Amino acid sequence: MAELLILGTSAGVPTPNRHSFGMAVKQNGKLFLIDCGCPASMLLKKMGEDPRNIEAVFLTHWHPDHAGGLPMLIQDLQLTQRRRDLTIYGPAGTTRKVEWLQNMFIIPPEVYPFVLKTVEYTEATLYEHGDLRIQFFKTGHLAQDNWRKLDEKHGFQITPVAYGFVIAIEGIKIVVSGDVLTSEDLTHVLPGADLVIHEFGHIHPGKLAQFVREQHIANLLITHIHHEWDERAEELQRIVSGGHSGKVRIAHDMMRIKLGTGDQG
Numbered sequence: 001m002a003e004l005l006i007l008g009t010s011a012g013v014p015t016p017n018r019h020s021f022g023m024a025v026k027q028n029g030k031l032f033l034i035d036c037g038c039p040a041s042m043l044l045k046k047m048g049e050d051p052r053n054i055e056a057v058f059l060t061h062w063h064p065d066h067a068g069g070l071p072m073l074i075q076d077l078q079l080t081q082r083r084r085d086l087t088i089y090g091p092a093g094t095t096r097k098v099e100w101l102q103n104m105f106i107i108p109p110e111v112y113p114f115v116l117k118t119v120e121y122t123e124a125t126l127y128e129h130g131d132l133r134i135q136f137f138k139t140g141h142l143a144q145d146n147w148r149k150l151d152e153k154h155g156f157q158i159t160p161v162a163y164g165f166v167i168a169i170e171g172i173k174i175v176v177s178g179d180v181l182t183s184e185d186l187t188h189v190l191p192g193a194d195l196v197i198h199e200f201g202h203i204h205p206g207k208l209a210q211f212v213r214e215q216h217i218a219n220l221l222i223t224h225i226h227h228e229w230d231e232r233a234e235e236l237q238r239i240v241s242g243g244h245s246g247k248v249r250i251a252h253d254m255m256r257i258k259l260g261t262g263d264q265g
């Protein structure tokens, strides 16, 4: 039976209670890491998991709260002698960024005993592993004009782009928002979703409540919590669930959700 492991649950500013964003799907002893905020490898170990069991890493985008744990994870896997190839799936520019990262953190491919691969996914990509499927959809988080202007100024070389994921596993559909511009970024992927995992770093709580009601979201998990709301989970839960009959939960670090038991539905 598959499980969701919630790692860090903060947005851009970690707090004493919440580490940077990350989660993993676990099935048959394999881990599929969804974003890698710091300290993903340490949080996996705290949850009793071995990071060497990571099958692949999927990055929604390259902001530090989603990818900052990657060099530490690679060093961890180097020193714990991972042997199997590891593939990092990320948006356009990922291959070059992983090369930069290897140089910047002095972890060239020659020093570790596994092959690090990259795949730059698009909306046309379908990842499949057993019955697990992941599809990728663009969000508006990095789509604004200011990012294109900064790209021209600083030469990021590829204009940054952010995605959300649709995960299908064991007959269950999970929508992971990634970072959004507005909740409407998700509207087209919501039909049939058994669990919607929505970020709360860029959204007004009243707007999120309205969206959840209008879209009749039956099962919502809020994570990527803005630091000002870190210790106001009950208030946030009350606002978003007000006038809404569906289930609303606020994620916390190291939360486990068993899929297929009704826990997700």
Ligand SMILES: [Zn+2]
Pocket (backbone or CB within 6 Å): 011, 012, 021, 063, 065, 066, 179, 201, 224
């Ligand atoms: Zn973020």
